[in-house]
Amino acid sequence: MTPETAETLAARLHPLQRILDLLLPPRCLACGDVVERQGMLCAPCWAAITFVADPLCRCCGLPFAFDPESDADSPGGEGFACGACLAEPPPFQRARAVMRYDDASRPLLLGFKHGDRTEAAPPFAAWMARSGAELLAEAEVIAPVPLHWRRLVARRYNQAALLSRSLAGLGGAPALPDLLLRRRATPSQGRLSRVERQRNVAGAFAVNPRRAAALQGRRLLLIDDVMTTGATVSACARAALKAGASAVDVLVLARALRD
Ligand SMILES: [Zn+2]
Ligand SMILES: [Zn+2]
Numbered sequence: 001m002t003p004e005t006a007e008t009l010a011a012r013l014h015p016l017q018r019i020l021d022l023l024l025p026p027r028c029l030a031c032g033d034v035v036e037r038q039g040m041l042c043a044p045c046w047a048a049i050t051f052v053a054d055p056l057c058r059c060c061g062l063p064f065a066f067d068p069e070s071d072a073d074s075p076g077g078e079g080f081a082c083g084a085c086l087a088e089p090p091p092f093q094r095a096r097a098v099m100r101y102d103d104a105s106r107p108l109l110l111g112f113k114h115g116d117r118t119e120a121a122p123p124f125a126a127w128m129a130r131s132g133a134e135l136l137a138e139a140e141v142i143a144p145v146p147l148h149w150r151r152l153v154a155r156r157y158n159q160a161a162l163l164s165r166s167l168a169g170l171g172g173a174p175a176l177p178d179l180l181l182r183r184r185a186t187p188s189q190g191r192l193s194r195v196e197r198q199r200n201v202a203g204a205f206a207v208n209p210r211r212a213a214a215l216q217g218r219r220l221l222l223i224d225d226v227m228t229t230g231a232t233v234s235a236c237a238r239a240a241l242k243a244g245a246s247a248v249d250v251l252v253l254a255r256a257l258r259d
Helices: 003-023 043-048 083-087 106-114 118-131 133-138 149-155 159-170 194-201 231-242
Strands: 094-100 141-144 180-182 205-207 219-227 247-255
Touching (some): 118 133, 118 159, 133 219, 133 247, 180 231, 205 231
Antiparallel strands (some): 180 205
C-alpha cells in the first residue's frame, strides 16, 4: 500500500471509529471503566501493573533483585544467567515477558483468555514487541503454544494464536498458528507443582508434519499468554528442536514470579 492510500484510508476510517467509540465506548482492558481509546488501560490499572524490567537473567528473563553487572567481582560478558538456568539450562535459548502475573494483571489475562476481549490482542502484541524486541527481530518463524482441539472448540479462539498473528504483523517473520499440535489434552495445571507440570506436558506436543519443512534450520519464536514454571514452553521447545528448529525463543505477556 502506498503512503497516500494508507493516509486516505486512515482519514476515511477515523470518523467511523469515532462513531463506533460513541456507540460502544472503549473500556479499560482490566477493569472495564471507560477509557479514551480502544486497547488501553485506565490510569489506576496501568499503575498497578508490574512491568518486567532489566536486569534480567539472559536466558529465562527472570528479573534480578540487584544488578549483577554492578558487582565488580562478577565476570563480564553477555549478561548473567540465574541459578536455575545455570543448574539446568532450559531447552529454549531466551524467554522474555512483558509483565508480572499477579493480582493486578490477572483480570487482564483472564478477560483475554475467557472473556472474548480479543480486541486486546494488538495492544498486547505491541507491548510484547517492545519487551522482546531482540527476539522478534531474530525470529524466522512465529508460532503459538497450541490448545487441544476440544478446548479450542469450547473457547472458540486460542489467545496465544491471536498474539502471534499480531506479532507477525509487527516483525518480519510469518506466524504459523498450526505449527505445533497438542497431541493429547492435558489436565489444567493450576494446582500442580513444577515436577508435576513437567510430567503433565511431557510428550504432549508435536510439530505438525505439514509444517515441519517451514521449521527446518529456522529460529522459532514461541508465543503464549502466561508462563508459570516454563514446563509448557519447554515441552514445545523440545518438540520444535527435535523437528529441526535451529533455536527456540519464548515471548509471553505475563510471567508468574515467586517473591
Ligand atoms: Zn482499569
Ligand atoms: Zn534464568
